[in-house]
Amino acid sequence: AAGVIQSPRHLIKEKRETATLKCYPIPRHDTVYWYQQGPGQDPQFLISFYEKMQSDKGSIPDRFSAQQFSDYHSELNMSSLELGDSALYFCASSPDLQTFFGQGTRLTVV
């Protein structure tokens, strides 16, 4: 069965650079979520989209933005990267009560 696809799987950036993470949800899922998981931490909800409109907002820094496009894929844009942004970033999609997670993008800021 199709799963949530994230790219890239690994990304290394320098401080103050910009990064863009991509997410391709499972077909016909109308909600997309982004989560951040720092080293040794639990996943933290960042933001979600329902039918291409922002739906819910968690602890997303102002330096981050996200959007969902007409083909339902989503992108998380991160600017002025800091060392503390190094983390696993998960995208998830949902058709209803169940949420399906991708395998994540590991971002390392050096």
Added chain:
Amino acid sequence: DAKTTQPTSMDCAEGRAANLPCNHSTISGNEYVYWYRQIHSQGPQYIIHGLKNNETNEMASLIITEDRKSSTLILPHATLRDTAVYYCIVRGYLYSGGGADGLTFGKGTHLIIQP
């Protein structure tokens, strides 16, 4: 969303049933109980959810107390591959501007299956 409390870690022998408890004493009437697990740095995996009735699927069973203030996830025949962090999450089926709200992950229970 209501707060949940889980033991930090648990051990279980391979082949035995693993029973993972969760307290959610402030749960409200429209909130569901969800269980997810995360196997080392992989994406969290949905296991099961319920509102007030007990639920069973191919992975696990969920037992919710009558007052809904606690629940137990049961893995009937634990294997080594069930070693993971298990998260009990309470979430309302509320749509704020469309779409369900994000999941709030707590500390979870690190379940270790012993050979």
